[in-house]
Amino acid sequence: MTNILPRKDVVIVGLGWSGAILANELTDQGLDVLAIERGPWRDTATDFNIGYAQDELRYGIRRDLFLQPTVETFTIRNSPSETALPLRDFGSFLPGNGVGGAGVHWNGHTWRFWDSDLNIRTHLTERYGAAKIADLEVADWGITGAELEPYYDRFEYLAGISGKAGNIKGELQDGGNPFEDARSRDYPLPPMQMTYAPTLFAEAGRSLGFHPFPTPSANLSQNYVNPLGIAMGQCTYCGFCERFGCANYSKASAQTTVLPVLMKKANFEVRTDSEVLHVNLDASGKSARGVTYIDTSGQEFFQPADLVILCAYGLHNVRLMMLSGIGKIYDPVSGEGVVGRNYCYQTNSGAQVFFDDKNFNPFIAAGALGQTIDDFNGDAFDHGGLDFVGGAGINCIPTNGRPIATRPTLPGTPKWGSAWKKATVESYKSTLAFSSQGSSYASRNNYLDLDPTYKDRFGRPLMRMTFDFPDNDIRMSNYVCDRMEEIAKTLGGKQHVISRRKKGWDSVPYQSTHNTGGAIMGTNPAKSAVNRYLQSWDVPNVFVIGASAFPQNAGKNPTGTVGALAFLAADAIRDQYLRNPGAPLVSA
Amino acid sequence: MSYRSSVRLNRRHFLSSVAIFLAAGTSASFARSISGSLPWQALASDPPIQVVPGGWYFFTPQEAATVEAIVDRIIPADELSIGGKEAGCAVYIDRQLTGPFGSSSRLYTKGPFLPGLPTQGYQGEANPAQRYRAGLAAMDAFLKQRDGKSFVELQPAEQDAFLTEMEAGKIALPNGIKSAGFFGLVLQNTMEGFFADPIYGGNKDMVSWRMIGFPGARYDYRDHVTKHNEPYPQSPVSISGRPEWLGKGI
Numbered sequence: 132m133t134n135i136l137p138r139k140d141v142v143i144v145g146l147g148w149s150g151a152i153l154a155n156e157l158t159d160q161g162l163d164v165l166a167i168e169r170g171p172w173r174d175t176a177t178d179f180n181i182g183y184a185q186d187e188l189r190y191g192i193r194r195d196l197f198l199q200p201t202v203e204t205f206t207i208r209n210s211p212s213e214t215a216l217p218l219r220d221f222g223s224f225l226p227g228n229g230v231g232g233a234g235v236h237w238n239g240h241t242w243r244f245w246d247s248d249l250n251i252r253t254h255l256t257e258r259y260g261a262a263k264i265a266d267l268e269v270a271d272w273g274i275t276g277a278e279l280e281p282y283y284d285r286f287e288y289l290a291g292i293s294g295k296a297g298n299i300k301g302e303l304q305d306g307g308n309p310f311e312d313a314r315s316r317d318y319p320l321p322p323m324q325m326t327y328a329p330t331l332f333a334e335a336g337r338s339l340g341f342h343p344f345p346t347p348s349a350n351l352s353q354n355y356v357n358p359l360g361i362a363m364g365q366c367t368y369c370g371f372c373e374r375f376g377c378a379n380y381s382k383a384s385a386q387t388t389v390l391p392v393l394m395k396k397a398n399f400e401v402r403t404d405s406e407v408l409h410v411n412l413d414a415s416g417k418s419a420r421g422v423t424y425i426d427t428s429g430q431e432f433f434q435p436a437d438l439v440i441l442c443a444y445g446l447h448n449v450r451l452m453m454l455s456g457i458g459k460i461y462d463p464v465s466g467e468g469v470v471g472r473n474y475c476y477q478t479n480s481g482a483q484v485f486f487d488d489k490n491f492n493p494f495i496a497a498g499a500l501g502q503t504i505d506d507f508n509g510d511a512f513d514h515g516g517l518d519f520v521g522g523a524g525i526n527c528i529p530t531n532g533r534p535i536a537t538r539p540t541l542p543g544t545p546k547w548g549s550a551w552k553k554a555t556v557e558s559y560k561s562t563l564a565f566s567s568q569g570s571s572y573a574s575r576n577n578y579l580d581l582d583p584t585y586k587d588r589f590g591r592p593l594m595r596m597t598f599d600f601p602d603n604d605i606r607m608s609n610y611v612c613d614r615m616e617e618i619a620k621t622l623g624g625k626q627h628v629i630s631r632r633k634k635g636w637d638s639v640p641y642q643s644t645h646n647t648g649g650a651i652m653g654t655n656p657a658k659s660a661v662n663r664y665l666q667s668w669d670v671p672n673v674f675v676i677g678a679s680a681f682p683q684n685a686g687k688n689p690t691g692t693v694g695a696l697a698f699l700a701a702d703a704i705r706d707q708y709l710r711n712p713g714a715p716l717v718s719a
Numbered sequence: 720m721s722y723r724s725s726v727r728l729n730r731r732h733f734l735s736s737v738a739i740f741l742a743a744g745t746s747a748s749f750a751r752s753i754s755g756s757l758p759w760q761a762l763a764s765d766p767p768i769q770v771v772p773g774g775w776y777f778f779t780p781q782e783a784a785t786v787e788a789i790v791d792r793i794i795p796a797d798e799l800s801i802g803g804k805e806a807g808c809a810v811y812i813d814r815q816l817t818g819p820f821g822s823s824s825r826l827y828t829k830g831p832f833l834p835g836l837p838t839q840g841y842q843g844e845a846n847p848a849q850r851y852r853a854g855l856a857a858m859d860a861f862l863k864q865r866d867g868k869s870f871v872e873l874q875p876a877e878q879d880a881f882l883t884e885m886e887a888g889k890i891a892l893p894n895g896i897k898s899a900g901f902f903g904l905v906l907q908n909t910m911e912g913f914f915a916d917p918i919y920g921g922n923k924d925m926v927s928w929r930m931i932g933f934p935g936a937r938y939d940y941r942d943h944v945t946k947h948n949e950p951y952p953q954s955p956v957s958i959s960g961r962p963e964w965l966g967k968g969i
């Protein structure tokens with residue numbers, strides 16, 4: 132039996148990064164907002180407690196703060212001709228769970244996408260001709276870099292990002308990223324203090340004529356009070372950052388930047404440990420009536436609402452749309468359908484340089500502390516003579532020396548025994564690692580749909596992920612690996628190893644929780660699920676916020692852009708949608 | 720690791736400033752409605768529980784002896800450290816197998832169970848507890864048949880040779896058990912025990928941390944960030960402190 136509850140103005144599904152931003156903005160507008168969150172309540176003192184936050188086994192290996200596959204998982208395969216099997220454990224990507232979402236245990240690399248990343252199809256076609264991207268489904272976002280700039284600014288100031296601007300209002304700034312688009316002002320905080328490895332990496336990069344700069348970081352270089360009046364502390368370089376909550380209030384998350392204000396508002400409520408099963412549509416299928424959710428006792432509830440905002444993390448947003456019948460599911464054979472198309476990821480590779488005479492103290496680290504070289508990212512370099520589009524940031528961001536997972540050894544070392552032990556002691560402190568984070572461009576056979584076989588705990592189909600790295604992206608990654616090899620050689624050391632990305636995406640080793648697409652924004656309702664304000668084309672009183680909206684992924688972490696889109700959607704709802712609720716903001 | 724300690728449940732009863740949304744049912748529910756304040760409470764926490772050595776919770780004495788012998792070959796006693804057995808790796812594994820890890824209670828365990836590609840990850844039906852039970856029995860059955868001895872009766876060099884063959888998948892264990900897969904599981908768990916915080920039963924006196932120079936649970940390195948290439952001067956601490964603090968000098 133379903134219990135029917137009193138109606139709310141707005142229901143937000145998921146109280147992570149984007150849910151917290153939307154809730155705070157819309158409660159400011161006086162709306163009665165309810166967030167429904169699948170996982171538990173989490174706060175710093177209790178859940179990221181300084182007495183035991185630094186527990187690698189519990190948080191890093193067993194992943195206590197993450198979504199557990201028994202609750203929801205995905206089936207995966209590399210191509211439509213294979214049989215998808217369930218991820219029995221997560222590996223390659225690790226979705227979040229509980230208040231704060233994946234923002235609790237992210238690293239904090241906070242990027243802006245460039246206008247050429249957003250306006251990509253038009254830009255690449257103009258510069259190289261349409262044939263260059265004939266094999267790819269790259270699409271324009273329907274929004275320009277200049278339009279997004281104020282929203283990036285709001286997210287960066289909310290979060291207290293530490294960094295160095297490269298371009299303020301068109302004027303290049305020493306020490307920043309010369310390839311970034313113009314920004315209206317510098318970051319709220321200066322860069323973090325730099326550890327040894329990124330310092331050497333930057334010197335090597337500079338000597339090759341590249342332009343290294345401090346990675347923009349949500350680990351705070353100084354104490355900070357954000358525009359909501361919430362105080363945050365300076366990062367202590369604890370080295371238990373990604374996969375962990377921060378015990379110092381130093382890593383930007385919903386907990387440290389929004390919730391202390393949001394939770395005090397009488398017109399906001401969160402229901403935790405409650406999973407939204409689907410959005411309920413009216414008989415026409417064109418308007419949402421509310422959502423159905425189930426709590427951990429198995430009780431089902433219908434929560435009526437005028438406006439439903441999905442903030443459940445990109446992948447979960449897409450599955451909820453599929454289970455609710457919002458938008459037609461994409462079919463790669465016909466190329467029709469909008470929900471599930473343009474699923475993209477991240478095309479990464481790694482480099483290690485082994486030294487004899489250096490001590491990097493790898494445990495002195497933070498999730499986003501390091502240096503980046505963007506000379507080969509996006510379209511910062513001329514692809515005219517090259518056989519690919521896209522690029523990668525080259526990052527030296529050594530995040531930790533946690534020894535269960537981080538124990539580099541020279542190639543050929545045994546995995547156990549006395550020889551292994553000796554090699555481990557030799558290399559633990561003296562290895563410099565860096566990596567490339569590459570773009571991932573949409574192609575026809577990379578998509579999401581519902582699995583025909585495997586079911587969740589309520590008997591509903593799991594979402595199926597069909598993905599492999601497109602040839603374009605492998606060529607891109609190889610090109611960037613050649614640049615990484617130049618850097619590695621310049622760094623010297625006794626030996627270096629470049630781990631190149633190969634086809635056959637492997638779901639086991641961790642790569643990145645940057646799953647993008649599936650409910651993409653755009654200008655054409657036949658090819659996108661949401662409009663430029665992240666409003667569903669099919670059901671206009673549903674907004675879908677998250678990296679699900681990215682038509683393809685850039686060589687950058689997504690959350691700066693997710694945060695910017697959250698502010699953009701909030702403004703659109705407040706300034707336009709509420710004047711005429713239920714109406715599309717863009718006519719199809 | 721029983722993280723879901725009663726503290727969390729009790730916490731609900733302290734939430735006086737917070738309306739508790741009681742589901743219209745009687746079964747236990749953690750579902751909460753929170754509005755109007757941050758529901759933080761002093762002393763509400765969810766600390767890990769210290770593993771106390773002594774006795775076996777999962778292994779039979781015979782299994783325990785085999786696992787102790789294996790972890791002592793994976794991490795042999797030498798000039799760099801004590802061996803895996805003395806470090807507590809077998810105790811660590813024993814306790815892990817009785818918790819959520821051993822039963823895969825957090826994982827997706829619904830069928831059908833089909834053989835997959837390596838890129839699709841472990842697709843077996845058996846959970847780690849079952850894999851240890853079956854794997855250890857299969858190892859001894861194989862060795863009894865081949866050498867007339869169990870694993871613990873082999874000389875260390877013979878044990879190393881056998882484990883090396885297991886690792887390479889060259890041993891055809893009975894009951895279709897994949898030797899490389901089972902060895903990989905034991906290797907992973909042994910390393911976890913050796914390098915995890917000592918509260919979990921392995922890494923006795925932070926032996927592995929002292930060996931590689933990892934300072935453990937220290938949480939503030941601000942004074943050393945820019946001291947490039949200089950050794951970090953402090954010795955490690957664990958979540959439960961240091962032997963020195965307990966008057967047990969090392």
Ligand SMILES: Cc1cc2nc3c(=O)[nH]c(=O)nc-3n(C[C@H](O)[C@H](O)[C@H](O)COP(=O)(O)OP(=O)(O)OC[C@H]3O[C@@H](n4cnc5c(N)ncnc54)[C@H](O)[C@@H]3O)c2cc1C
Pocket residue numbers: 144145146147148149150167168169170225226227228229230231232233234235236237238239240241242373374405406407408442443444445447451499644645676677678688689690691693
């Ligand atoms: C280890 C790690 C490192 C990362 N590092 C970076 C980084 O350095 N830079 C970067 O840009 N990004 C990084 N990310 C990604 C970043 O965390 C996400 O992009 C970001 O949190 C997305 O915000 P969101 O609001 O879309 O989702 P989330 O913050 O994950 O919030 C979604 C919420 O919805 C809830 N939910 C899901 N389904 C339901 C349902 N059916 N009913 C109710 N609630 C539901 C979830 O429990 C969750 O709380 C990292 C992620 C991980 C895991």
Ligand code: SF4
Pocket residue numbers: 349350351365366367368369370371372373375376377378379380381382496497498
């Ligand atoms: S590295 Fe800094 S931001 Fe990250 S968890 Fe530690 S103190 Fe917090």
